Structure formats: structure tokens, C-alpha cells
Amino acid sequence: MKHVLAVLVEDKPGVLTRVAGLFSRRGFNIDNIAVGETVTPGISRMTITVEGTETLVEQVIKQLHKLVNVIKVSNLSEEPSVMRELMLLKVNAEVGSRSDIQQIVETFRGKVVDVSPDSMIIEVTGNEEKMEAIKLLLQHFGIKEIVRTGKISLLRGSRITREG
Amino acid sequence: MLMKKKMIKGSAMIISALQKEGVEIVFGYPGGAVLPLYDQLYDSTLRHLLVRHEQAAAHAADGYARVTGKPGVVFATSGPGATNLVTGIANAYMDSVPLVLITGQVPSGFIGTDAFQEADITGITLPVTKHNYLVKDARQLPGILSEAFYLASTGRRGPVLIDVPKDVFDQEAHFDYNVECEIPGYNPTYKGHAGQISRAVKAIRDAKRPVIFGGGGLIRSGASAALEELAERAKIPVILSLMGLGAYPGDRSLFLGMPGMHGSITANYALSEADLIIATGVRFDDRVTGKLESFASNARIIHIDIDPAEIGKNVKIDVPIVGDVKMVLESILKKLQFGDTAEWLKQIENWQKQNPMPGGLKSSGSAMKPQHVIREISRLCDENTIVATDVGQHQMWTAQHFMVRKPCSFLTSGGLGTMGYGFPASIGAKLAAPDQKVVCITGDGSFQMNIQELATAVNNHLDLTIAIINNGYLGMVRQWQDIFYDKRYAHTLMEGNPDFVKLAEAYGAKGMRACDAKEATAAIEQAMQEKGPVVIDFTVEPEENVYPMVAPNRPINDIIIGGDRS
CATH class of the missing domain: 3.30.70.260 (ACT domain)
Incomplete structure (x- = not known):
């Protein structure tokens, strides 16, 4: 686990x-x-x-x-907690495939943050499952580079993790 | 009008802090980067013991700390000076010995440039110190020094290193020293949890075959009196690990000896058959437990330790109690209830009768038995004698045959198993307890790992008896080759050993040789009367093995008995 x-x-x-x-x-x-x-x-x-x-x-x-x-x-x-990670992916994006990629990104509530003639950078946040799912779909277009922040997490509700 | 506080140099702060901490002696070796500190030391009343190799300074400070309970203090220079300390630091870390080590470092501006005699000693010692510091500014020194002493000597003890760049020694700042300090991430638990203590009391009350298994934690926390009371009121037998020897008098009938690989047969049987183990200040080392899956399979285990991470690390625990061993035992004693252990004690007595320690008698043949030498030294020492050992066969024979009666009087490298520890540790012990007799029991291999300290011992007129159990081999390694490697003695014969008697004399010490039992007794008697260091070279049976023995990763009741038990 x-x-x-x-x-x-x-x-x-x-x-x-x-x-x-x-x-x-x-x-x-x-x-x-x-x-x-x-x-x-x-x-x-x-x-x-x-x-x-x-x-x-x-x-x-x-x-x-x-x-x-x-x-x-x-x-x-x-304990119940919110867990997130941010991932940036640089994906091959010829003119013909851009709208397909755009659709996937929207489904995962990601963002296209950079576009060049043959590639896009996509930003996505979420839990590990979501990261793996979008990675799998984008693999089809060819992922050139991935960078991830690592997970961060907070307890749900008003309780906090404090030093005391 | 504002009082203008006096500015003093970083080096003066260190000396002043040491004095405020009650330090009496520093073990060390000077060099380039630490020169400003030595210059400051020159004018102070602090005593300094000049060793001949930095490793010996760390071991001597360790010996001093084990005898006094106070942190041992070490100075060394940057680079090789600091790296030479590493074995001594690792040794102290494994055995939870308080040390404060101050190393010089290249000047701040040179750090990271591979400057002459630069080594990243805080990086190197990260895994073997309780904590360490690189001082960037003299204004940090008062806080760091008081934290270092506090950390070294509280909670689970351990070595703390402070690395000081040369320019920081010379930098001036205000000095306001507060011995009390607070560290947000460091709050050792001393008092045991009341609920767990009640559970322990019940477990002791209900036990039919209880046994106390104690270790170095008993000695560090000064728990001997509480341990004695528990054992003797509830009639519970006592087993002590190598690190625990001396915490309970070795001559009492409830004492069963050391457990584990070279432990007594009775101790191993008792641990295996017990229904309750009261583990106090021990860490269930592999040399004690043997095969973990079969260790103490019949017993519930109460584990009392100051370090929460030790509880449940190797062995599953039924009643965990985090706290100072002495305080927890005292709390248990206040509510102590106990059952009748008479039958259990009778069983143990039978085991003891059937399984005496082998090799105890004088040898009949030409070669002298090493066990005999150790028994003879033990017989001729008074009960206040401090014995320091090196590592190997002689160490195990000492643990088996030397009668240790008092805490802080048996010094040995338990965790790291450092050959070369014993002799410098005995020097530290003698300085800690000048009125007590100090004996170093060593081997011909181990002694040569720090033999240069004969100069230190002679120069400081230290009354020490150094007993070399000389079998001409790296005996313990040879024993493993004998048993597990088909007697293929690869590089364990110590060809080219020096004449230890002449060597002692060359250093200005007294040297003696004993080849039979009669000579041995005479030499020990004479050595006890001599002033200054005396080296006795005992020529013993070369291929004697240490028994009993449990092969590694075997259940501890699966014992190779071996040896001459006549």
C-alpha cells in the first residue's frame, strides 16, 4: 500500500x-x-x-x-484527505491531431499552456489515477517529455497538520 | 545607558562553553584548520590528552563517557583529522555513547573548492551521528554548543559533531551561554505510559516462566538498583546482553549470563522457553536473537526503551513502553505483583548444572587455554576494576569468563565490533577513574590496530594492564573459516607479529610474556603492582574456538556445544 x-x-x-x-x-x-x-x-x-x-x-x-x-x-x-499532483506533458501535436488532443485535455480538465508548430505542453492536476489515465490516452500521439511535482496533500475539513 | 557586551572569538566561546558544561578533559590531535582552537586551549585550564591517531581520541573519549556517563569531548582538524574520527563516531553511535566532537574545517570561503585538507565531514558523518552541525557564523556557536551537549547526553545518547571553519574560530561575537535549550523536534519521553505500565505489572503477575533481558540502556540510565530489586523481589532470572554486562552482579545466582551467538546455554534455553520476557534497554540485535522467526516463540514480550524506533523494529512486542528504563522500572516496582517462579528456577538450575561454560579449566597440555588467562585476570582483579576489550575471540571469552559486578565497568564495542577500540577506551577509562584499576584485554590482531597509543599511555603515566591473548591468528575469523569454510585459513594467520614485549619496552612501557599457567598468574600479579602501562603477552592455544556457538541465523536453542568441558 x-x-x-x-x-x-x-x-x-x-x-x-x-x-x-x-x-x-x-x-x-x-x-x-x-x-x-x-x-x-x-x-x-x-x-x-x-x-x-x-x-x-x-x-x-x-x-x-x-x-x-x-x-x-x-x-x-x-484519514480523509485531498491529494493532488501537477504534471506537465510535452506531446507531439501536428496540426491534424490538435483538436483530438484538445478534447482529451478538456475531458480531464487540463490546460494547454504552450503550442508550437509540432508540439503542445499540457498541464494537468489531480490524483495518481487521473495522471495515469491521461498519460495513457496521450501516448497515442507521442509524449516527448514529462515532468511531475510529486504529490501534495491536506486533511479534509478544518483540521490542520501543525507543528505543535 | 546600554551596557556594551564584550565580543569574544569563536574559539574562546568553545572553550568557555566546555567549561560551563563541566568538561574536564579533551581528547584530540591538532592540525591546520583547528589551530585557532588549540591556541585558545593553550591558555585554558582544560586538560588535553594528545593521542597518536584521531581514531584513538574518539575511542578514548568513548571510554571516558562510558565510565562517567558524561559526554566525551574530542578535537580534531579538518580533512584527514576528521575522517580518522569516523570509525570512533560510528562505534559510539551504535552503542549509544555521548560524544561531542569539534572539528576544524577549511575557511568558509574555501568550502566546496576541494581545498587542502577539506572533507565534507558533516556529510560523511550524517548516518553515524545523532546530529551534526556546520557552523556558518560565530553568532550561532553558543546555541549550537549547548544543543550539542543537550542532544548528546539526553534521550538515547549519541555522538554529535560540530564542524567549525577556521575563520569562524577567529570571528568575534557576543557570547551568551544558556545550558538549557529547547529544540522543537526533540522531546524524549522519560516517563512510561501509565496504562502500559499496568499491563506490564499484570503480565509479570501472571507469568510462570519470566525472564529479564537487559542491555546497555540499563547502564546508561543508571537502572541497576531498580533491576536488582525487580529480579530479587519477584525471583526473576536475569540475562544481560554484551552491552548490559555489569548492570546486574555477575556472581548472583539469578544471573544466567549473556544470550545469543556465544551466550550461555542456559540463557538461550531460558529465552526460548520463557513465557514472559521483560526486555529493558535492549535492541534485539541479530547476534542475540539468531533466527528471528523462532526467537522467543513461547513468550509475551514487554519492551522498555527510550527510543520508540527500537520497539517493534526486529521483534513483535506485546507491551511496548517508551521511556527511561530506570524511571519505568521504578514505576513498575511501585505496583509490583508476582507469581511463584520456584519451578522455573529449578528448571534453570538444572540447565546450569548440565551446561557449564566450556574451557574454564587449566589446560593440561603444553599450550595455555585463553579462557584460563581471562579467569585468572578476573580472579586477581578487585570488584571495582574496569575492563575494556577489543573485538574477537578474546572479547567473547571476556564476556563469558570475566566476573563483571558493577555497571560502567565493562567497556566493549558491541554494535560496530571495532577492532582497535579496547586499548584507547582503556586510556579514556583510566582518566575517568584514576583510582580504579583498568585492564585492557585484547588480541594480537586488535592491539595492532591502535598500538601507537602506547606512547600516549606512557607519556601520561597511566597505570594500565594490557593483556594480549596472543594466538597468532585473527582468531574469530579463523574460527568461522574452521566451521563454515572448510578450515581454509585465508589470511588469518598473523605472520610477522612483532615481539610485543620488546615493542612495549621500546615505547618505555613494561613488557612481560607468559606461556603457561604459572607464568600467567605471576605476570598478572606483578602487573597489578607496577606503575605505568604494562603489556603482558599471553601465548595461548592457537586454534581454540569460542563455544558455545549458535550459527548465524539459526534458532538460539540450536547450539554448537563444542569445546573442552572437563
């Missing part, structure tokens, strides 16, 4: 190395990771997706807690 962890860290030099290094030396795999600011200055939030059993994820969380710069770790997969 995939687990999405929200990790609040002190925004200090080397903190990403500490977290990434912990995963590699303990033999845990990071599926993806996204890092950014929070509402509190000096504190960053990492969203880490890790695949594994309950026992493994429990051990990942405990080991993360041992890092001095890690303030809080929550497993968002255990």
Missing part, C-alpha cells in the same frame, strides 16, 4: 539530505517527495509517498521522528 506522509521540518541547511539519506540507509523507498513552505516562517513541509506494509511505514515514521530537524510526521493516508 502507498502511504502519504506529511513531514514538518525546520527549514535548515541539509534537512532534505538528512531525510533522503535516512530513507536510503534504512532501505526504505521514496516514491515521490515534494517540499515547500508552510504558514509558519522557518518551517517547511515535505510530502513523502512511500510504499510498504504497515510495519514498515511505522518504522519509517519512527525513524523520521528521530531526526532532530523533523518536528512532526503524520500519515495522511489514514
